[in-house]
Amino acid sequence: MALPVVMALLAVYIFWGGTYLAMKVAIETLPPFTMAGIRFLIAGAIVYAWQAGRGVEQPKPVHMKNAAIVGVTMLLGGNGLIVWAEQYVSSGIAAIIFATVPCWVALLSWLWQGGARPNVMVFGGLILGIIGILLLVNNSVGELSSTASQWIGYMVLVISSLFWAVGALYSRVAKLPASPFMATALQMLFGGGACLLFGLMIGEWPQLNFALVSNRSLFALGYLIVFGSIIGFSAYIWLLKVTDPTLVTTNTYVNPIVAVFLGWVLAGERMTGNDALAAIIIVLAVIMIHKANHRKKVVIPAPEQVALTMGQEGK
Known part of the structure; x- marks a missing residue:
């Protein structure tokens, strides 16, 4: 395997796997939906400016409408809820639960889209x-005697994975810009704006005091913008062009493993034996669905793969 391919794969595995811990660190002193909104608005503006500077065709009204639907569904309903849930659960567990997205995509593709x-x-x-x-x-319920916050966090993560699956499936049939980068930029702009607006609606903005925002949170936010939303995605797109998509989409089950490892090494997160068993079961489930779908030449969008194939359905 060529060195550039190896390096790009490592970038996707590590940068996207690291986003879960980065989100948890970022919300130590930043409200969750507000943080997500800032992340996607800045990243979206950078990618949009880059595409506009290269002379990429400007999006049509139908592209804008569909990008708004996808962005709100996946980035507010999907990513925004992950960030909120990480107030109560570890970054590794969040990554493991969100890795079930391919399960919901497979089920909803059959039940919803025929x-x-x-x-x-x-x-x-x-x-x-x-x-x-x-x-x-069950593990969380057994461990919690006085609070249901962790259990609620788990349920919110399941809901977030469902939102992401719905957005991913809608994006398959929606008309979006031919450039996946332009499609991504629009979705991040609309999704980021929706996250900020939702944060305002639930009272996050009055809680935000920039004087109290830590350097750790700012560094994590910068990581999410640069490495999660820009470099990681660019590496993914490049890999799809130069190598087998089956190899590229192994990130579906590698990223949560990286997330668990980074949470353990860098943040001291611990998993019980039952948690580890549940994680192994979920990763095996994702691998089974991944293998079955690739036998049929079906590519399931990965959780950080905001607009990988979204811009290739319609002009």
Whole structure:
């Protein structure tokens, strides 16, 4: 394997795997939805300016409308809820639960969009994924005697993965800019704006005091903007052009493993034996669905893959 391909793969694995810990650090002194909004607005503006400077065709009204739907669904309903949930659960557990997105995509593609009925391997993956989530929730209920915050965090993460799956499926049929980078820029701008507005609606803005924002949080926010939303995505797009998509989309199950490792090494996050078992079950479920879909030449969008194939359906 060529060195540039290896380096790009490592960038996708590490940079995207590290976003979960970065989000948790960022919200130590920044409100969750406000932080997410700032991240996506800045990243979206940078990518949009880059595309406009290169003379990429400006989006049409239908592109704007669809980008707004996808951006709000995936970045407010999906990513925004992840950030909120990380107030109560570890970054590693958040990554593991959100890794179930391919499970929901496979199920909703069949039930909602009239896709092919899942085969035995996909159904097995779906069942394993549900078992893994239930085991995690059962663990949290068993450990919590006076508060339900962790349990609520787990449930919100499941909801966020459903939002992301819905947005990913809608993006398959929506008309979006031909350039995946322009599509991504629009989705980040609309999604970031929605996150900021939602933060205002739930009272986050009065809580925000920039004088109290730590350097740790600012560094984590910068990481999310530069490495998570710009460099990581660019590496992913480049890899799709030069190598086998089956290899590239291994990030679906590598990223949560990286997230758990980074949370353990850098933040001292710990997992119980039952948590580890649940994590293994969920990762196995994702691998089963990933393998089954690639046999049918179907690519499932990955959780940090904001607009990987979104711009290639319509002009």
